[in-house]
Amino acid sequence: MVVGWEERRQLVKVANLYYMDGWTQEQIAKKVGVSRPIVSRILQKAxxxxxxxxxIKDENIHTVGLEQQLEKCYGLKDSIVVPTIGLTTDMIKKAVGQASAYYLSKHLKKMNVSQLGISWGSTLAxxxxxxxxxRKEQMNIVPLVGGMGTQRVEIHANQLAYELAKKMNCxxxxxxxxxxxxxKELKERLVSMREISSVLEEGKKVDVALIGLGNPYRGSMRKLGYLKDNDLKQLRKLGVVGDIGSRFFDESGVVVNHSLNxxxxxxxxxxxxxxxEVIGVVEGTHKMESTQAALKGNYLDVLIIDEQTALALLEAK
Structure with missing residues (x-):
């Protein structure tokens, strides 16, 4: 674009007032003797x-770019990518937890939420x-998946619902x-019990759901003994790549036809x-396939994820 000396001088003058001295476009318009829309056009031409x-000199510019790409590629309402440079695995999980907590707290202030659902897992913990x-006295928190026993109680949905309710005073x-x-017969007997069926019904009516995504081959379900080696072999044969709330799905996000489900x-x-609104919270590249499948299955509206897994997701697109 060829610009004459006089015009170039005006571009520099207006740009200097705007970017260096912090003048508003209205102030510049009065100073230069033109309308505000003309000042806007001069700045664009500059x-x-x-x-x-x-x-933009900040490390967040990179992650903000990733967020925009994720939203565009996967049709998300919103996404948060957490920077991971120089962090250990434990530090990354903590950073994702902090970002998720901040996002949820800020988000709930904008929404009228009476029922908040939560699944289970170490990242949600x-x-x-x-x-x-x-103080969120009007709210009730609902566990979206069962979980009993003495192992890793701190990551079970009931415990997370209880701890979060204490934080929210609800x-x-x-x-x-x-x-x-x-x-299957035992499941049917249990879900017919009023104490269980009523909570499952509450789960259907939550306004916002907080969920973790699992890799059945490397996640908590295997460590807790819910999944045996034979189960894992069968799931592999069926093409299972992940689970949400202990329900298993394939690479397209379709729930598989298996007795476990x-x-x-x-x-x-x-x-x-x-x-x-479903908010997915993810940490770890071993969950990339699970997350991609969940996005393909349209289970998520918001994704909060670490930087490395976000990059892997975009590369796999």
Whole structure:
């Protein structure tokens, strides 16, 4: 773009007042003797002709760019990418927990939420740990998946609902059932009990759902003994890449036809799709395939994720 000396001088003058001295466009218009829209066009021309080049000098510019790409590629309402440079695995999980807690606290202030659903997992446990103390007396927190026993109690949905309710000074419900039971018949008997069926019904009516994403081959379900080696072999044969609330799905996000899914006590994934807003919280590149499949299945509206996993997601697109 060729710009004459006099015009170039005006571009520099206006740009200097705006970018260096902090004048408003209205103030510049009065000073130069033109209208505010003309000042706006002069500033745009200064950028187009390279008189002005804008640089954002902050590490967050990279992650903000990733957020925009994720939203565009996967049709998300919102996304938060957490920087990971120089952090250990434990530090990354804590950072994702902090970012998720901040996002949720800020987000709930804008929404009229009476029922908040929560699934289970170590990343969600970090969110709860980092959540600030505040008053949300009108809210009730609902566990979206069963979970009983003495191992890793701190990551079970009931415990997370209880701890988060303490932070919010609100009430919570309890789903007194295992995540996966031994037989389909036992599951049917349990879900017919009023104490369990009423909480499952509450889960269908939550305004916002907080969920973690699992890799069944490397996640907590295997460590807790819910999944045996034979189960994992069968899931591999069926092409299972992940789970949400202990319900298993393939690379397209389709729930697989396996007996394990018939023995799960949790909110069905088809019901999850009907929740107004589902916030997925993810940490670790080993969950990339699970996350991609969940996005393909349209289970998530918001994604909070670490930087490395976000990069892997975009590279796999």
């Amino acid at each position: 950028r187009d002709s390279k008189v002005v080049e804008v640089y 970090e969110l709860v740990k980092e959540y600030p103390f505040e 009430t919570c419900s309890y789903l007194y059932a295992p995540a996966i039971v031994e037989t 018939d023995k799960v006590i949790a909110l069905p994934l088809e019901q999850l799709k009907k929740v107004k």
